[in-house]
Amino acid sequence: MRRPSPVSPAVPVASHISASRAASALRRHWGRWAVGLLAVLVVGVWAAVTFLLDPWLQRQLEEKARTASQGRYQLRVGSLRTSLLRRRAEVGQVHLRTVSAGPGSARLPRLEFTLGRVLVEEVGVWALLRGQEVPIGSIRLDSVAVDLARLPQTTDPRPLHERLPGKGLRVKYLMVRHLTGQFGPPARPTARLARADLTARDLRLSAAGAADSARVGYAASVAGQLRGVLAQVPGHALSLRGLRFATTARQLVVDSVAVHPNQAISGRRSANIRVSLGLPRLVLRGLDAAALSRRRFRADTLAVRAPRLALTLPATAPPAFHELLAPYLRECRLGALVATGGRLRVAGTDLAPAVARVFLTGTGLQVLPYQPPGASIFYAQAWQLRTGRATATLNAPYYHLSWLGLKADTRAGKLALRQLTIVPTLSVVGLARRKGHQAAHLTARVPALRLTGLDFGAAANRHELRAGALTVAHARISTRSDGRFPENPEISHITPEALRQVPFLFGLDQLIIHQATITTHYRAPREAQPGILQINDFGGTLRNVSNDPARMSAAHPLTGRATGRLQGKCRVRVMVRANVLDPAGRHTVSGTFYSAPLAILNSMTIPTRGIRFRSGTIGQIRFRMQLDQQAARGTMWAGYTNLKLQRLNRENQPGLLHRVETTLLNGIFIRDNNPRQPGQELKTGRMHSARKRRYSVFTLWRQGLVSGLLNSAGVPAPLAKKLSEGK
Known part of the structure; x- marks a missing residue:
C-alpha cells in the first residue's frame, strides 16, 4: 500500500501571494474607474454649467419678466455668461419692452428699456445660498436707455431693502455709464436726458444700510454728471446743459439752466406765474447729501453767476416759499447765498421794475423749520445788495423812475441810491389832457439819497418804515402846471393830514436836505410864457416825521x-x-x-x-x-x-x-x-x-x-x- 506523499509547505504561501496580487490589481482597476468617473462627473458638471446653466438662466430671466408682469412686458437677453469659479456674470444686449395691455396695465406703464452690457463681479455665492447679506465686488452697467410713459403706481409702502430677498446686498462699487432716457407720451415726452454717468461706492441695500445716517440713501458716496436735460413743467420748458455732483467733495455744479414760459412775459397779470430764467452757472458747496436723502437740506454756500430772471406776477399771490418746500423737505438751511451780475424784470405790476447788475449776498438762511418773522429778513439773518441801473413806473403810466446805483446792508441798516431820477412820460399839456385837469408835471433829479438806521426787519416782516435819517443831497426838483385846464376835483394828498392816511406805519427821526433847487413853472391862461419861481441852496431838517401814534402827538409834533x-x-x-x-x-x-x-x-x-x-x-x-x-x-x-x-x-x-x-x-x-x-x-x-x-x-x-x-x-x-x- 502506497503512502501519501507529503504536502510541500511552499504551496499555501504561493497561493496567498497570488491572491494578494489579484486583489491589488482589482483595487487599482476600480480606482482608475473611480477617478475616471469623477473626472467625467466634473467635466459633465462643468459642461452643464458652461453650456446648459447660462441658457437655462437666460430662459428663466425672460420667463420671470413675462410672468411677473402678467404678460405686459417682454424681456430679451442677447447673451449671458457666468463663471462660478471667478464669481462673475456678464449680460449683454438686454431689451425689455411693452408688448400688450395685459391685466396689469393699470399699474405698469408703457416701458422701453435697453441695456448694452452689465458686468457683475465677486459675487458672494455662499452668502447667497445661506440667505445672508450678499457681498458683490462691482456692478457695471453700460449704454442704458429708458423710455417710460409714466411712473408705476406702486402700492408697496415698504422701503427697497425690505422688498429684496434674503438679508440684502452690499455692492462695493456701482457704475452706470451712458444712461439716456425720456419720460412721458412718446409723441410729446415731458422730459429727456441726453446722457448721465453715475457711480456709487459701498452700496448697502439692507436694514443696516438704511439705518446708517452717514449714508446717501444706501451708499457711502455718490458721484455723477448729467448732460442735455429737457423737461416740460407746468406752463414752462426747462433745459439743462450739464450738472456734476460728488458727495465726497460735497459739491454740485450746474451749467447753463434755461426756463422759458409757454406764453410770453407781459405787462398784464396772468392766472399763473410766468418765469423766464437764464442761469449760466450755479455752484452749491458744503452740501450734506446724507441729510438731503432724509429730506434735510443743509449746505454752506450757493453761488449763482449772471442770472437773468423775468417774470409776470400771477393774479393771485402764490404760497410763501416755506409752504412750497414743506411737502418735500423737513429742514432747509443755507450758510450763504451769493448772486453776482444778475438781471431782474418784474411784469404784471404797475411798478414794472427792471434792475441790472445785481449783486446779492444773504447769510444765515433758514427756510425750514419755519419760524415766525422776528430777527430774520426774508428767511436770512442779513442781506447785502448792490445794483446798477434800475427802472420802474410811478403813478403808471405817467412817471418814469430810475437810478444808476443802489447799495443796501441790512446788518448796518443802510440804504443808498445814486442818481435817482423821476421824469414824466408826457408833456405838461399831454399829462393834463390825459388826466382831464391841471396836474403837477414833476421832475426830480437826486444825485445822492441815503437812509441810515433803517430797520429792514420791520420793513420786511411788519411792513413798517423805521429809520434814523434820510439824507437828500443836491436835488433838483421842478414842477410845471397849465392853468388853462380845469382844476383837479380830487382832494390833494400833499398835506400834513394826508400822512395819517398812509397805509403803513413809518417813523423817521430826521429828514435832511442839502443844497436843493426847487423850481415852479406855471402857465397862466392869460400868457403863454410861464411864470417861474425858484428857491436855490435849499437845505433843512425835519424831525420826527411819523404817523405812529406812539411817537406823534401835539406834545411831540x-x-x-x-x-x-x-x-x-x-x-x-x-x-x-x-x-x-x-x-x-x-x-x-x-x-x-x-x-x-x-x-x-x-x-x-x-x-x-x-x-x-x-x-x-x-x-x-x-x-x-x-x-x-x-x-x-x-x-x-x-x-x-x-x-x-x-x-x-x-x-x-x-x-x-x-x-x-x-x-x-x-x-x-x-x-x-x-x-x-x-x-x-x-x-x-x-x-x-x-x-x-x-x-x-x-x-x-x-x-x-x-x-x-x-x-x-x-x-x-x-x-x-x-x-x-x-x-
Missing part, C-alpha cells in the same frame, strides 16, 4: 427848519410845526425873508398876474401863520422901501387903462414905505386866505404870504384875501 435863497437872491428862513395825526390838518409856519429887491418876483407876477414891481426893496419880512383845512391866518411884519407896482395888459405892456389902474393902485392903496418914516411903527399885515383842499399845502402857504404882503402894503384885508385866492 413834527418840527422843521429850512433855509434857501428865493430867486437866488433873497435869503429865506422857515420853521414848521405840525401834529400830522390831527384830522383838521392844523400846523404852524413861521419864517423870515431878508433884504432883496422886490423885482425878483417879476418872473412870476408878470406872466401870471399882469403885475410888475417897478421898484421896491425888502428890508426884512417876518411872518407867523396857523393853517388848517379851512384857511391860513396869521400876521406879517413886512419892512420895505420905495414900493411901486405897474398893471400890464395881455401883451405885458402898460396900456392906457392899465396906466390909470397903476396910478390909482400906487396912489390910493399901496404904501410906498413900511414904516412910512424912519422911527415910525411898522404896519403889520393880516394874513388870511381860504383854503381849497384841491390844492397842496404849499399853495396855501403861498396864498397866506400873498395876502399878508398885500395887506402890509396897504391893500384892504378883504381885497388882499380875494387876490390871494385867485388863480
Whole structure:
C-alpha cells in the first residue's frame, strides 16, 4: 500500500501571494474607474454649467419678466455668461419692452428699456445660498436707455431693502455709464436726458444700510454728471446743459439752466406765474447729501453767476416759499447765498421794475423749520445788495423812475441810491389832457439819497418804515402846471393830514436836505410864457416825521427848519410845526425873508398876474401863520422901501387903462414905505386866505404870504384875501 506523499509547505504561501496580487490589481482597476468617473462627473458638471446653466438662466430671466408682469412686458437677453469659479456674470444686449395691455396695465406703464452690457463681479455665492447679506465686488452697467410713459403706481409702502430677498446686498462699487432716457407720451415726452454717468461706492441695500445716517440713501458716496436735460413743467420748458455732483467733495455744479414760459412775459397779470430764467452757472458747496436723502437740506454756500430772471406776477399771490418746500423737505438751511451780475424784470405790476447788475449776498438762511418773522429778513439773518441801473413806473403810466446805483446792508441798516431820477412820460399839456385837469408835471433829479438806521426787519416782516435819517443831497426838483385846464376835483394828498392816511406805519427821526433847487413853472391862461419861481441852496431838517401814534402827538409834533435863497437872491428862513395825526390838518409856519429887491418876483407876477414891481426893496419880512383845512391866518411884519407896482395888459405892456389902474393902485392903496418914516411903527399885515383842499399845502402857504404882503402894503384885508385866492 502506497503512502501519501507529503504536502510541500511552499504551496499555501504561493497561493496567498497570488491572491494578494489579484486583489491589488482589482483595487487599482476600480480606482482608475473611480477617478475616471469623477473626472467625467466634473467635466459633465462643468459642461452643464458652461453650456446648459447660462441658457437655462437666460430662459428663466425672460420667463420671470413675462410672468411677473402678467404678460405686459417682454424681456430679451442677447447673451449671458457666468463663471462660478471667478464669481462673475456678464449680460449683454438686454431689451425689455411693452408688448400688450395685459391685466396689469393699470399699474405698469408703457416701458422701453435697453441695456448694452452689465458686468457683475465677486459675487458672494455662499452668502447667497445661506440667505445672508450678499457681498458683490462691482456692478457695471453700460449704454442704458429708458423710455417710460409714466411712473408705476406702486402700492408697496415698504422701503427697497425690505422688498429684496434674503438679508440684502452690499455692492462695493456701482457704475452706470451712458444712461439716456425720456419720460412721458412718446409723441410729446415731458422730459429727456441726453446722457448721465453715475457711480456709487459701498452700496448697502439692507436694514443696516438704511439705518446708517452717514449714508446717501444706501451708499457711502455718490458721484455723477448729467448732460442735455429737457423737461416740460407746468406752463414752462426747462433745459439743462450739464450738472456734476460728488458727495465726497460735497459739491454740485450746474451749467447753463434755461426756463422759458409757454406764453410770453407781459405787462398784464396772468392766472399763473410766468418765469423766464437764464442761469449760466450755479455752484452749491458744503452740501450734506446724507441729510438731503432724509429730506434735510443743509449746505454752506450757493453761488449763482449772471442770472437773468423775468417774470409776470400771477393774479393771485402764490404760497410763501416755506409752504412750497414743506411737502418735500423737513429742514432747509443755507450758510450763504451769493448772486453776482444778475438781471431782474418784474411784469404784471404797475411798478414794472427792471434792475441790472445785481449783486446779492444773504447769510444765515433758514427756510425750514419755519419760524415766525422776528430777527430774520426774508428767511436770512442779513442781506447785502448792490445794483446798477434800475427802472420802474410811478403813478403808471405817467412817471418814469430810475437810478444808476443802489447799495443796501441790512446788518448796518443802510440804504443808498445814486442818481435817482423821476421824469414824466408826457408833456405838461399831454399829462393834463390825459388826466382831464391841471396836474403837477414833476421832475426830480437826486444825485445822492441815503437812509441810515433803517430797520429792514420791520420793513420786511411788519411792513413798517423805521429809520434814523434820510439824507437828500443836491436835488433838483421842478414842477410845471397849465392853468388853462380845469382844476383837479380830487382832494390833494400833499398835506400834513394826508400822512395819517398812509397805509403803513413809518417813523423817521430826521429828514435832511442839502443844497436843493426847487423850481415852479406855471402857465397862466392869460400868457403863454410861464411864470417861474425858484428857491436855490435849499437845505433843512425835519424831525420826527411819523404817523405812529406812539411817537406823534401835539406834545411831540413834527418840527422843521429850512433855509434857501428865493430867486437866488433873497435869503429865506422857515420853521414848521405840525401834529400830522390831527384830522383838521392844523400846523404852524413861521419864517423870515431878508433884504432883496422886490423885482425878483417879476418872473412870476408878470406872466401870471399882469403885475410888475417897478421898484421896491425888502428890508426884512417876518411872518407867523396857523393853517388848517379851512384857511391860513396869521400876521406879517413886512419892512420895505420905495414900493411901486405897474398893471400890464395881455401883451405885458402898460396900456392906457392899465396906466390909470397903476396910478390909482400906487396912489390910493399901496404904501410906498413900511414904516412910512424912519422911527415910525411898522404896519403889520393880516394874513388870511381860504383854503381849497384841491390844492397842496404849499399853495396855501403861498396864498397866506400873498395876502399878508398885500395887506402890509396897504391893500384892504378883504381885497388882499380875494387876490390871494385867485388863480
